Amino acid sequence: MEKLMHRLSQNNIRAFKARDRQEAREIALSLIPPGALVGMGNSLTLRETGIYDSLVTGGYSLINQFETGISPGENLRRRKQGMLADVYFTGANAITMSGELVNIDGKGNRTAAMMFGPDRVVVVAGRNKIVEDVEKAWDRLREYTAPALAKKLGRATPCARSGVCTDCNSPERICRCYTVIRGQMPADRDRITVILVDEDFGI
Numbered sequence: 186m187e188k189l190m191h192r193l194s195q196n197n198i199r200a201f202k203a204r205d206r207q208e209a210r211e212i213a214l215s216l217i218p219p220g221a222l223v224g225m226g227n228s229l230t231l232r233e234t235g236i237y238d239s240l241v242t243g244g245y246s247l248i249n250q251f252e253t254g255i256s257p258g259e260n261l262r263r264r265k266q267g268m269l270a271d272v273y274f275t276g277a278n279a280i281t282m283s284g285e286l287v288n289i290d291g292k293g294n295r296t297a298a299m300m301f302g303p304d305r306v307v308v309v310a311g312r313n314k315i316v317e318d319v320e321k322a323w324d325r326l327r328e329y330t331a332p333a334l335a336k337k338l339g340r341a342t343p344c345a346r347s348g349v350c351t352d353c354n355s356p357e358r359i360c361r362c363y364t365v366i367r368g369q370m371p372a373d374r375d376r377i378t379v380i381l382v383d384e385d386f387g388i
């Protein structure tokens with residue numbers, strides 16, 4: 186993890202290491218300035234670390250598109266609003282040992298916000314998300330992450346049934362946007378913070 190933290194720093198991405206979910210949650214919440222408007226992307230890691238619950242119940246100015254009972258239109262409005270939040274929380278699908286953040290997304294609001302918009306982006310990732318390089322990241326995402334996620338979400342895709350990606354054209358296809366963040370501009374140094382947790386989280 187030390188080597189990866191160094192590579193992230195070379196890419197102008199700040200990195201912290203956390204022993205466990207509790208320390209990860211403490212670091213994550215400490216990165217929210219007083220009064221900040223907080224957005225978030227969909228992430229099993231945020232839920233499993235308890236960060237999601239802390240954001241919902243902690244008295245933050247949270248843009249929560251996951252609130253039950255809101256209309257599809259309100260959900261979309263909040264996703265857009267999240268892209269201009271002061272701080273944006275998300276997980277990562279894979280992080281390479283060269284310090285690159287590799288992600289897939291359906292609509293793309295999460296991956297877009299990671300690249301541009303929010304003043305700060307906080308990425309929380311378990312050790313299981315670390316891969317050797319971008320090629321291995323795509324292998325992991327195509328062969329494991331996307332099929333497992335489609336199954337968990339109950340999507341009507343071939344991979345949800347078989348566990349194998351067929352590069353489908355299903356209306357419920359979940360992997361439509363693919364991004365690699367190789368780093369930030371020097372002027373944007375530390376805009377993205379990655380919290381690497383020494384536990385496994387998410388898919």
Ligand code: SF4
Nearest residue numbers: 331344350351353359
């Ligand atoms: S392209 Fe289709 S089959 Fe392949 S992982 Fe994505 S949703 Fe599943």
